[in-house]
Amino acid sequence: MTKLTVKDFASDLDVRWCPGCGDYAVLKALQKTLADGGSTLEDTLVVSGIGCSSRLPYYMATYGFHSIHGRAPTLATGAKLANPDLDVWVVTGDGDGLSIGGNHLLHVLRRNVDLQVVLFNNQIYGLTKGQFSPTSKQGTKSPSSPGGSVETGLNPCVYALGAGGQFVARCIDTQAKVLQPVLEAAQAFKGTGFVEVLQNCVIYNDGIFDGLKDKKTGPDHTLHVEHGKPMVFGVNRDKGLRVAKSGFGLEVVTLGDGLKEEDLLVHDEKNVHLAQALAALGENDGEPVVIGVLYRHGKHEFVEGARHGLPKTPLSRDEKLNRLNATLRTAETWRVE
Template sequence: MSNAVPVQLSAKDFKSDQEVRWCPGCGDYAILAAMQTFLPELGIPRERTVFVSGIGCSSRFPYYLNTYGMHSIHGRAPAIATGLSVSRPDLTVWVVTGDGDALSIGGNHLIHALRRNVNIKILLFNNKIYGLTKGQYSPTSEIGKVTKSTPTGSSDAPFNPISLALGAEASFVARTIDSDRKHLQSVLRQAAEHQGSAFVEIYQNCNIFNDGAFEVLKDPETRDAYLIRLEHGQPITFGKDDSHVVTHPAGSFGLAVGEAGKVDASEVLTHDAHAEDPAYAFALSRLAGPDLRHTPVGVFRSVRRPSYDELVRNQLDAAKAKAGEPEADLAALLNSGDTWTIL
C-alpha cells in the first residue's frame, strides 16, 4: 500500500476516455467494473497507481483505467513492475496478465517475482484459452481440448496456477471469479493491503472461444456443490446447508471431502490462511478435479515476510552509510575492487 495521504475519489475518476474494446459479453468487463469501483476505497491518488500489462485481451487494462500504466511486451510485465516497485516505493503497482501471457512466455518472470516477494499485485485472468490470437489452447487448457491449434485434442497437462504460485513461495495467493463482484472485490481488497507479492487468479469467461468454461461454478443450480468458499478461521464446509466438509484423513498427505453427517466435527478442517508452511495451502489447491468439482475460492495463503523491495532498499541504505556520504561517488565505485585496463 502507498503511504500517500488518502484522497476522495469515485469510480468515475478511474474511467479513462478510451473506448473499451473487448468482445460483447467478455468477462473482462466485469473485472474492469469491479476494479474501477474498488480503487477509490484505497484513497490512493491516481498518479500513485500504476497498471502494467503484457500481451493479450486482459492486457488492454491500462488503457481503460485513468491511472499511470504501461502496455508492455509478452510475458515481461512482472519484470517491468519489479523495477517500478523497487525504485518507487511510493507507487502502488498492479500487474494484469492472462493464462497465456503469464504461464507460457512469461513463466519465469512470474515465478521469480513471487519467489522474491516483490511488492506488486498480480492479477491473472484465466479463461483457459488464447483469446487475442483467436482460440488456440493455453497452458491452463484441459487435456483433450480441441482448438484451432489442437484439432485432435491437446496432449498437454495443464498448469494449476494456484499450485504454481504456492510452489514459488508466494506470500499471498487467492482465487476468485469474474461475475461474483462482492467476492472479487473482497479478494482485491485483501491483495491491496498485503505487503509483498500478491497473486490472484480470476476465473474469467471467454464467451467467443471458450464459453461456459466455469459455468458450473456460477450456475445457481450447481455452484453450491462445486464451490468451496475459504474464510480464514472458519470451518471448511460447502454444499446446500453445509452438507459437505473438508477433512485431513489420518495417514494421508492430502485433504479429502466428506459428507458432514458422516464425519466427526473434530475432523473438519478450520481454514488457516496464515499458516507459514505452504504445504497446507498447496493441498487445498489440489482439491479440485478436472470437472471443477470441489473448487476452492478465496485466500489460500497470506503470510508476512520481508519484501524484495525492502531488502534492496536496506542494502542501498547500508552501502551509503558505509561510504560515509549521502550519495557515493559513482566513478570511485566503478574503479573500486578488481579492475582491468584494456589496451
C-alpha cells in the same frame, strides 16, 4: 483531499473487449477496490504484457504501462524499486503470464516484491484466436490442438505456491463479493499478492466455468475458504472437507449421521501445506474448486531489502549525475575519437 470515485479511475477510452467478456467484471472490481481504499491516480501504476487482459491499463486513469509479452513482472519490479511509494498492479493472462512470462512471474513471486499480480485465467489464448494455453484442460480442441491437447493443464495457484508465493488466492470474475475483498487483501499485503481470476472467454472457450458460476448448482462445486472458519460448502451447506481417513490428503464428506461442522477442517491461511492441497482440488469428480485466500504468510519483502543502505531522501539532479559518473568511471575507461 476529495476521495475519488470509481468513475475517476476510468479513462476516457472506450472499453473494447468482446460483449460478455469476463474482463469487464475484473476491471470494475479493480476500479472499485482502488476507489474504496482511498487510492490516488498519481500513486497507482498498472502494468500489463500482451493479451486480451493486457488491454486493461488503457481503461485506467492511473499511470499505465503496456509492455511486451510476459515481461510485465520485470517492468513492475523496476518501477517499484525506483519508487517504493507506488501501488503497482500487474495484469496478465494464462498465456502471457504462464507461457513466455512464466520465468518472470516465478521470480517476482520468490522475491516477494511488494506489488499485486492479477492473472486472468480463461484456459485459452484469446487474442491470437483460440489456441490452447498452458492452463487448458487435457483434451481441449483448438486450432493448435485439433485432436485435443495432450498436455496436462498448469494450475496457477499450485504454481504460485511452488514458486514461493506468500499471498495466493483464487476468485471468479463475476463473483464481486469474493473478488473485491480478495483484491483489497492483496493490496494490503506487504509482498507479492497473487490472485488468479477464473475468467470467461465468450468467443473461444465460452462456458468453461459455468458449473462454478451457476447460482443454483455452483455452491456444490465451489468452496469459499476464510481464515478460522470450517470448510463447509454446498447448496444446502451440507458438504465439507476433512483430512482423509488414510491420514494423507483431503476428502469430501456429507454432514449428518453424527458428522458435524465441528468435525471439518478449519482454514488456516498460514499453513502452506494445506494451501497446496486446497489449490489442487477440483480435478476429480466431487471435489470443489477452492476460492478465496488460500495462503497468506508474510516474509522479508524484496524492495526494502534491495534498497538497504540507499539514501532515504530523494537525490537532486546533480547528485544523481555525480553518482552515475562515479559508477561509470569506477573501472578503466577510454575515449574513442
